[in-house]
Amino acid sequence: MSLPKFDVIELRRSLLNWYAQTGRNLPWRNSSDPYQIWISEIMLQQTQVKTVIPYYQSWLEAFPTIHNLAEADLQTVLKLWQGLGYYARARNLHACAQQIVQQYNGVFPYELEAVLSLPGIGRTTAGGILSSAYNLPISILDGNVKRVLARLIALSVPPGKALKSLWELSDQLVDSNHPREFNQALMDLGATVCTPKTPNCSECPWTLYCQAYLLNLQSQIPMREISSPLPHKIIGVGVIWNQQGQILIDKRPAKGLLGGLWEFPGGKLEAGETLEECIKREIQEELAIEIEVKDHLMTLEHAYTHFKVTLNVYHCRYISGEPQPLESDEIRWVTLDEIDQFPFPKANEKIIAALKNNS
DNA sequence: GAAACGTGGAA
DNA sequence: TTTCCAAGTTT
Structure with missing residues (x-):
């Protein structure tokens, strides 16, 4: 599943242009500190931006540097995380900080393999941190990107059944000249325009290419994952x-x-x-x-x-x-x-x- | 590959 | 009220 080269170039150009005009101004986007970007990426796992912002700010006041975090005790860390959910994230953040201080002299690693070996950091979070903090061309596939790409190609199965293809597409698209902006733009598009219900296709830079839009299937794609009733x-x-x-x-x-x-x-x-x-x-x-x-x-x-x-x-x-x-x-x-x-x-x-x- | 893992907001 | 799902990772 590969797109024509011309389309890839035009998709990048139009998305980056859209992002330059309408991208969100988020706290962590004003930072070039890998520590701050890492914290934001972990907090944003399965969690909306609006929920994260106050936690992000009070966290950085309590732990301005990775050393402050590494030296804190776990109960203090959990207290700051209280209410955010998925508490393994806080436990892993604490363990990671200690590991990075010992193993990498407190500097967040540049190598994808090293980042992926850290607890609580998978492929999407690794790509998010490395592209954002170091401007490296590593792709991402979060919930927003899955939805955007599923619509772009009018994917006929739930995204969970096509992860390999979607990763390949994200790899193919990421702009190696502007990886930071490209990944952020892709997530912004999903969060603000290509939304789960009633997407705002009239504001989308990709209507010329979006197969779901061209087929008028944007409200039916992505297909739902099957979910069992909760006990x-x-x-x-x-x-x-x-x-x-x-x-x-x-x-x-x-x-x-x-x-x-x-x-x-x-x-x-x-x-x-x-x-x-x-x-x-x-x-x-x-x-x-x-x-x-x-x-x-x-x-x-x-x-x-x-x-x-x-x-x-x-x-x-x-x-x-x-x-x-x-x-x-x-x-x-x-x-x-x-x-x-x-x-x-x-x-x-x-x-x-x-x-x-x-x- | 499926299940475990929090919480809040939207419809 | 119920269901979906949001910047996913781990086992």
Whole structure:
């Protein structure tokens, strides 16, 4: 699948011209610091620009250089990342910073192979960083580019089924004279003109070449990936109070879902069980303590990427036993004043807010 | 190759 | 309310 050479030249020219006139002014585009560009690329994985900007700014205030990041402790890093999601990104960023300081004297590597070997950096992020920071002609294939290119060639299958062809196309198109601007332009086109629903084809520089547009199929391409329905779990959650007015929280294991974040203990409701029984059992299994389940605090819905949960939150009274971290990394008794120091996932933040309102 | 991995906004 | 999906990577 290769385009005529004339078309490639004209596609580059028209896109770069469009970008020079209408490209977005984003914070990281004003920087030539590979560290800052790297941070932005990681934050932007599966995350919209609008969401990233405030995190990006407070991150750079906390960690102005890669050395500040390398020397920070992981809990501080996770606290700054709190609410952004995909927390492995923060853990990998921290590990990367330490590796780059040791292995590359703190200078982000130039070699594609070296970049790809860093944790949390795949082909698209590597191309994004190397083209943006060092102006190297490395192609990208993020969600925007997949959609733009799928429409350009009127791809008849979901992009996930044609990754090889799409990468080849992105390789063929990237302008080796202006790789930084070209890749940024391609993503801007997808984000602002060639949008998922109702694209603004009247403002597109590629209407002369876009096969989907020429066939009037732009609303049907790209084809949808098949998605399975999300399982739904009912969860019982305990806010366990002791006589000193402290609450018991636990730190999740370092890997996996919400790894390294803190939470209120609890777990999945089993068949034939009441919520009170569920919470009492889960607390016994996770922490080896006796509690009494008291008043209902709140019920909240939350959707993760691959399942949904209903959190049924109850106040509990600590009765006996020394809490053990049987299924967590660490446990702590904390007051409501101390609790803000710990990174919590979004659903738990809502519980904390409710506790503070009631007190 | 499929599933795991967060959250928010739009329709 | 539900579904889609956004600057993807890892296992």
